[in-house]
Amino acid sequence: MSEAANSLIQATVEHLSQFAPFDQMAREHLLWMARKLTLGYFAKGEVILSPGQTDPLPFLIIKQGIVQGEQGIAQTQEDSAWLELHEGECFPLGALLADRPVTSVYRASSDVFCYALPAGDFLQLTRLSAAFHDFCTRRIANLLEQSKHLIQAGYSKASSEQQSMSSSLASVIRREPVTCTPDTSIRQALQRMEDHGVGAMVAVESLVPKGILTLHDVLSRVALAGMDLDEPVIRIMSTNLITLPPHAAAHEAALAMAKQGIRHVLVTDSGRLTGVISEKDLFSLQRVGLSRISTAIRHAPDLALLKQCARDIQQLARNMLAQGVAAEQLTQIITTLNDLLTTRIIELELRESPARGIEFCWLALGSEGRFEQTLNTDQDNGIIFALKDNQDPAALRAVLLPFAKRINLALAGCGFPLCGGDVMASNPKWCLSLDEWQTTFDKWIYHGGPMDLLHSTIFFDFRPLYGATHLGTALREWLQAAAPKNSRFLHQLAVNALRNRPPLGMVRDFVTGDDHTIDLKMNGITPFVDAARIFSLATGGTHTNTLQRLREIALPLNISTRDVDAYCQAFLFIQLLRLRLHHVQSEQGTTLTNRVDPDTLNNLDQRILKEAFRQARKLQTKLGLDYQV
Template identity: 40%
Template structure:
């Protein structure tokens, strides 16, 4: 089942990963370039809207966008209603693939400062239109000034200041009681803008190869689940003009990618300890090489390779030409479901980490020497949900990368009970809230995800226990599926 089909049951969700196609509620007004302002105004009035799309009448390709303010301006200048509407249209309107996730449109609209985005089919033909009324974008909770500061940044110092302001505001929202899922969506949208603007600033300093390329993000950033203590997980995909030029193109991109990694580190996104960064040659690959890497994991699922590589399966495009990345995702969604050995290896890996619950459901702390009597809620909490959701999503060919969205899409595809899925998602978000709160209490990166059960009051211990019981039930289902 496709992601669109899987999400069709809940098109009203505010999820960041619902396909845009599901949000295009009605057919927009479409007019030819030669249409008069009078005729266009009449059609907009009949439709009850405030915007029309100007498209080529033969090919159906969108040419521009015309809104009521532009038409009124045209009337004032020309003194009549019979001029061509093309004279006032906004040329080269913002377009995006109809099957792209809502998050991508939200970020693009915030960055460009536009109110509408056109949705297109793979062949470029118009599908529809979505606006800010359809998208609950990051322009909420005091984000307007933050977006302005990010977009206006002209150097790394300004970019760093903007990133710090975003984290401070996110902390305020958490303390005020904002739910974890919308907070992650809000923070991810602004972090994406920070990353995009940082790449733009660095890109201006380099003469990059004239080939399609895209900056990709993995792990928590790819899942749009970044917390306050997060490091970089990114890569670069490029499409060389010929296979024999792959290494030449890679070497041309690497200095630029390393500079971006350093700039992001300066902005508060720590370098990845495992080296999963675009400035590493192993993460700066051609589209063919990326596909080959995923194919190798699917065909020969070596345990250690999978352990190091699972976060790559959370990839999504951030900056550049997203079409090659979308093609890679489409290939993976179609190819992965048939590889049973791969899924058994993923299940074994996921089940290797058990919920920290002992006899009688008591919370069981880690045996960590530096931080005794604590639980790592990233490794032994959130990961229990993300690993299972990733496996099921790949098995069902689901495009979504976020844990909650994956669980929803898989539940729809497999007709699982809605109440059980809702409980799993609620448990995951509760674990995430514990992590957020802990990260605001310490500057020690080694303790950022560690919670001491003894420091929790009775109610919070009970809540954490129930969340981990949900993880145990989720793992039991995974164990039964694979006979483990």
């Protein structure tokens, strides 16, 4: 090979190494690819690839210029309805992997130079390079993982060996569990805990756990209770045990600790004890402990302490973000703790309230109803109550409304702003009996106007949070049966949803407002939320969480697992960007918003955000096709 040719190959490798997935590939594989590349030129407006093309497809990498993807209605189910590709991006991956024609027209929207790799060499490269194969088959997931690594490196200097909240409990277990028999004396059990330096002792029979004693229990159950130390230890042990299997994720243990207000979870395999997970195991780097917060909330005597707990939740969320906790898990944990906070406020207000005599259920709506709260969230809630013996709903409402007002104000004091649209339980419109809620929903479904459609996007994500949860369950079952019956209503929801398009630009990468920002919630998250809700209502889905809805509709709507995974990964990346944005704003002491200047994102995050918006457009395309919008 001539020196000039070798220099050109080296220059090509250096250029491509700036972009994913080539930045993750071994140099030998990049050199192998570079030697087989040819360079092609396409004038502005020229078609590069089209569905009618019969020649073998090449794998194309943009060296310079912009390529636009265009589609007709008939082809929109497989690929994005519209896309724009820039330097370093490659196409058409799906067609090459499936050995089929492209479903888009790829056109040069400026003068374009592309590297071309023959299809046979492309397939050979997927076999040679694991990194290249992973990118081609899991494009957005692969990019997201790269971004998460960068995020974690930027937020935290923790050891690379630090456990992830996605780790299995089996991988988190630090040591063999220290056990005793149920009839071991208290004295012997305590001595064994001291000898082994552990904070928990588990009583077992044939390795089946029967009880647990923690150092936290010793003060109240042994010292203060004046227990005879020769008594069997099982007498002072907690026997209401929380267990999880070894394959459960660490975040499941974290949620269990939060919900139950405990510090230890037992790991059991087929009923036999294999380990004990402590809060310290999960959150060794945290300054604020999850169970400490949940315990403090449960026992808070007044609003002042709950306000401090709300601040602790925010700090915990920031710590967990720095640890690299995934967006799905983090939003669930935030919502779970906010649920506990709301529950305690209700309990405190209920003590002296005449509402104690009414059977009611507090409803979580909007993002809280979907388990998708971030650090920036206002209130969306309502009340559903039961009528007995021909009671007058207006009379019960008159009792409940002042009670609800105090709760809404207390939540505002804890950092959850009052809803600007007055979607709160203290509004008489949203404090209704079961029959009244059904009548309201029925009106929206069969005779709804523009405001009713808007309300349905908030209220149809409801879930029961406190009280007579069977009332919320009954309303959900009614809605599951009623919504699919009216295709006109679902069509109207689809029309509304498709008015909000992801901000991908024809000239620039993103369409921004006058302040050169995009709204990650309205233009990024909401398209996924709206589409998932409509499809869930149409299929009688049982979930309110967007990711669970997307996974639940896959089978009835014949959506491929690959597409559902891509939708979920795209949604999660935008959620992660929101969490990062709120973290930075919080650290800077500025007002929390969802608006971000895309130019402040690094190249990798800009690329993933574009891909995430394309996935939103693809999901919207299916919505438009299904409802002929």
